[in-house]
Amino acid sequence: MKCKICSREAEVSDFCPLHLEAYRNVVEKYAVWEKALGIEWEEYLVQIQKNSLTGEWAKEVVKDIITRESIDVRKN
Ligand SMILES: [Zn+2]
Known part of the structure; x- marks a missing residue:
């Protein structure tokens, strides 16, 4: 595969291991954001994709999730 x-x-x-690691980080960090900010999953994805501190690997993963889940980023 x-x-x-x-x-x-x-x-x-x-x-691959590198993108899997990035994916896990994205999911783990969401738990923190959700607790602190009460942010929705979709909104979280949009925010971290816009964040300049987000690593390239994580951005690629987020882009993939957004595409797969057909999240409408324009409304944000
Ligand atoms: Zn990969």
């Missing part, structure tokens, strides 16, 4: 973002070899999921 290949990583659906970068086409590197992926063993246990849809992502």
Whole structure:
């Protein structure tokens, strides 16, 4: 199986180890944001994608999630 973002070899999921790590970080960080800000998942994704501090790997993962879940980012 290949990583659906970068086409590197992926063993246990849809992502290669690097994108999987980034994906886990994105999901983990959401728990913190949700607790602190009461932010929705979609809004969170849009915010971290706009954030210049977000790493490139995480941004690619977020872009993939947004595409897959057909989240309408224009309304934000
Ligand atoms: Zn990858």
